[in-house]
Amino acid sequence: MTIALAFDTGLAALVVGVAIWTITAREAFAAVVGFVAYGLLLALVWVRLAAPDVALTEAAIGSGVTGGLLLGASTRLRRTETPAAGEKPGATLRLAAALLCTLVSTGLAAILLLLPEPAPTLAPQAAANLAATGLGNPVTAVLMAYRAIDTLLETVVLLLALVGVWSLAPDHVWGGFPGPRHHADPDGVLTFIAQLLVPVGILVGIHIFWVGSVAPGGEFQGATILAAMWILAMMAGLVDAPPVSRCWLRLLLVAGPAVFLAIGLAGLAMAGAFLGYPVDYAKLLIVTIEVPVTLSIAATLAVLVAGPPERAPRR
Amino acid sequence: MSLALDALTILAVSAGAFFFLAGTVGLLRFPDALSRLHALTKADNLGLGLVVLGLLFQAEGPFAALKLIGVWLLTLLAGATVTQLIARTARPGGPHE
Numbered sequence: 448m449t450i451a452l453a454f455d456t457g458l459a460a461l462v463v464g465v466a467i468w469t470i471t472a473r474e475a476f477a478a479v480v481g482f483v484a485y486g487l488l489l490a491l492v493w494v495r496l497a498a499p500d501v502a503l504t505e506a507a508i509g510s511g512v513t514g515g516l517l518l519g520a521s522t523r524l525r526r527t528e529t530p531a532a533g534e535k536p537g538a539t540l541r542l543a544a545a546l547l548c549t550l551v552s553t554g555l556a557a558i559l560l561l562l563p564e565p566a567p568t569l570a571p572q573a574a575a576n577l578a579a580t581g582l583g584n585p586v587t588a589v590l591m592a593y594r595a596i597d598t599l600l601e602t603v604v605l606l607l608a609l610v611g612v613w614s615l616a617p618d619h620v621w622g623g624f625p626g627p628r629h630h631a632d633p634d635g636v637l638t639f640i641a642q643l644l645v646p647v648g649i650l651v652g653i654h655i656f657w658v659g660s661v662a663p664g665g666e667f668q669g670a671t672i673l674a675a676m677w678i679l680a681m682m683a684g685l686v687d688a689p690p691v692s693r694c695w696l697r698l699l700l701v702a703g704p705a706v707f708l709a710i711g712l713a714g715l716a717m718a719g720a721f722l723g724y725p726v727d728y729a730k731l732l733i734v735t736i737e738v739p740v741t742l743s744i745a746a747t748l749a750v751l752v753a754g755p756p757e758r759a760p761r762r
Numbered sequence: 763m764s765l766a767l768d769a770l771t772i773l774a775v776s777a778g779a780f781f782f783l784a785g786t787v788g789l790l791r792f793p794d795a796l797s798r799l800h801a802l803t804k805a806d807n808l809g810l811g812l813v814v815l816g817l818l819f820q821a822e823g824p825f826a827a828l829k830l831i832g833v834w835l836l837t838l839l840a841g842a843t844v845t846q847l848i849a850r851t852a853r854p855g856g857p858h859e
Contacts, residue, residue, distance in 0.1 A: 636846045636847065637843070637847065639843075640840075640843040644836075644840075647836070
């Protein structure tokens with residue numbers, strides 16, 4: 448027990464230390480590296496809290512994809528960074544930011560400390576009704592059945608983020624290819640790993656998605672791995688990013704939220720509630736939603752990392 | 763029997779931890795990027811390999827053991843590739859020959 452306590456204390460101190468380092472880092476690139484390390488440490492915290500599903504998501508999306516997006520952003524901002532470093536925000540602004548952060552942290556800490564003992568929980572109900580969903584993993588049951596509306600909104604938010612990135616494209620390249628065309632040495636190490644790893648990674652991604660119904664895993668984690676494999680293939684120059692005007696790409700991007708919404712609306716007729724599933728078909732309907740949602744999330748994440756269109760479409 | 767397995771696990775994982783420690787010290791103390799990468803790969807390859815070896819003695823069945831070995835092989839592959847890419851960018855001539 449004491450060893451576990453020592454480990455937890457060290458881990459917590461490390462998380463806070465890396466967080467402070469990330470905020471105070473002078474260069475954007477260094478801050479992003481700190482952020483990725485912070486995300487991986489946070490994943491360890493979730494493992495210590497016996498929440499492997501959250502740990503997987505944090506490592507894959509919080510640290511991996513977000514880290515990749517921020518790396519891209521910091522590279523783009525590098526040219527403007529030196530002049531921007533000269534302008535310091537005023538004392539009032541910094542004081543206001545510090546006050547606001549303190550207020551939020553104190554509020555969160557107060558809520559946690561004032562929770563009644565034992566803390567209110569819906570876990571027994573969630574476990575008791577697990578059989579009705581046909582799933583074996585209570586976390587997936589929460590995501591796909593009890594709180595399906597949250598998951599539906601998450602997929603829509605991802606799509607909105609992509610629309611935001613695409614809207615950065617200048618008019619003359621609209622509908623064109625995202626980012627620069629990557630070329631790697633065909634005999635080089637990047638091409639080698641892309642050819643070797645992508646098939647393995649696709650298999651692992653599908654596996655993580657599929658075991659999500661009974662074990663830690665699920666569509667977001669699996670989709671991130673699939674997206675990473677697509678990004679790897681694009682970076683090695685094995686495939687080019689698809690032009691954003693492609694019909695199949697857009698269909699792929701909206702397929703998940705669309706199927707989710709359609710089955711949710713059908714729930715009004717079949718089960719009497721939006722996103723309600725009839726008990727006999729719950730598992731089947733959930734899998735029918737999960738497959739397109741996984742593909743859509745994977746496509747959205749990969750195209751997000753690829754960035755806004757930069758090369759005009761071929762006519 | 764289980765005592766012997768536990769002893770083997772402790773031995774291998776401790777040896778792995780030693781390599782991680784040595785790799786970290788090298789990362790902090792070595793003078794240039796290439797030597798630092800060299801130290802780091804020892805932690806990745808040998809350190810993680812020994813930790814996985816130690817955990818193999820505790821694995822529940824052959825599939826769990828295969829998964830552990832798979833994790834090690836994937837890390838080896840990723841580590842070796844990323845090290846190559848960083849080394850190519852870091853060396854005096856730059857990323858291109």
